[in-house]
Amino acid sequence: MTEFSADQVVWTSRVSDHFGPVVELRDDAGAVSYYSVEKEFDVAGSSYAVLRQEDGSSEEPEIFKIVTTADGTLELITIDDDEEWENVSELYDELTFPE
Known part of the structure; x- marks a missing residue:
């Protein structure tokens, strides 16, 4: 997978539009956690949501x-691919904390 760049980002609001500003997620054991939607974006043909626990x-x-x-139906899934997660995480840091 190639690295993402900030100029490829398209800001979206699909999760907020669908679920509202707070998302309820269940883990494998059925425990519920609530997350606020901070950012959503598309990059390189994939979509991502940045959430913070309430x-x-x-x-x-x-x-x-x-x-x-x-x-x-929209679903939020964990990013299992280490390289994809690293690229998205670095991109989010770049967008949030520009040099």
Whole structure:
């Protein structure tokens, strides 16, 4: 996978438009966590959402990949590919904290 650059970013609001400003996510054990939507963007043909836990238990936001299922439902999934996660994370840092 190639690195992403800030000039490739298209800001979006699909998750906020679909779920609202706060998203409810369940982990594999069924525990519910609430996240506020900070940013959403498309880059290189993929979509991502930057979310922050509502309870303040983590200072760092979490980045999820946005996918659309065959029936048109939006889902937020964990980025399992280490290289993709690193590229998206670095891009978000670049966009958030420009030099």
